[in-house]
Amino acid sequence: MPYAAIKLWPKDKETKERVAEKVSAALVEALGCPPQAVTISIEEIEPADWEEKVVKTEIEPKQDAMVIVAGKKCL
DSSP, X not given: OOEEEEEESOXXXXXXXXXXXXXXXXXXXHHOOOGGGOEEXXXXXXXXXXXXXXXIIIIGGGGXXXXXXXXXXXO
């Protein structure tokens, strides 16, 4: 606990490492958990596949679990 799965357009290794570090730090701070409890995955999705692989399969079917969509808070 916690596990964060991030899907994004292809990025270089340094950018992905920076994102993972910042997300990890935010989870540790917000949840008060130890860094060893955090698991983060990053999956690159090509822009041409984004609608089909992310929007239609991850975002639309899981609207009740969305916290932020397109930069807007849902809660």
